[in-house]
Amino acid sequence: MISDEKLVKISLLIAILGVAMIYLSIALIGPQSIVIGDISKNDTGKQVTLSGTVNSYSIVNGNIFITLGDVTGNITVVMFERTARGQKEVYELKENELITVDGQINVYKNELEIIANKITLVQVE
Template identity: 35%
Template sequence: MNDKKIFKISLITLIIGLMGIILLSGYVNPEKLTIKQINKSKIDNQIELDANIESIIKTKSNTQIIKLKDQTGNINLIIFPSTNLKTKLIKNQKITVIGRVTQYNGELELILEESKNIKIG
């Protein structure tokens, strides 16, 4: 084969591959878990969680620490002021949240990265 044919085949394969990635990216969703299923292997992954708000703490820097509870355990949800959360959260409210799993002081927690990733009810 000559170089022009190899180049054309490579280019066509690249274009088809990129189109496939773009088309299929809309179908990639975070894994839906319970609190008990969240472990160190999930760190830096986005997960979806259904839970109830057990308590809300607001720090001096306006960061919110929300203690979430489901049938399997508790975990903290951290909402930084830069997230610009407009939704009013109250104790005992049921929420669905998509957050990134992180570890802080040896404890696993969720970080809310975008305000649209929290739904009430």
């Protein structure tokens, strides 16, 4: 029979390995990179990363609305004020800048959009 002390040690080791595997899975999986033209309503709820040019940009009640374009199409990107507050630089974006967006595919009024978690300006050298 196994002692209580050994059982505790084995349980602790398995728990630590489990947490490490979960962390590694999250780090490796991350959002899927995708082009705008490949997004469909079947993708609703998926986390994605996409890049494109800011075709239009507006702020309404602190919420940011961007029309993002790439060679395959355009899509609306929305970043709500509560998210944008943590990324002050998003309030300084301009049209024709290249950005990368991490967010979730959503359908609003029967139109596809991205609810942004993070927007990053791509530095072109």
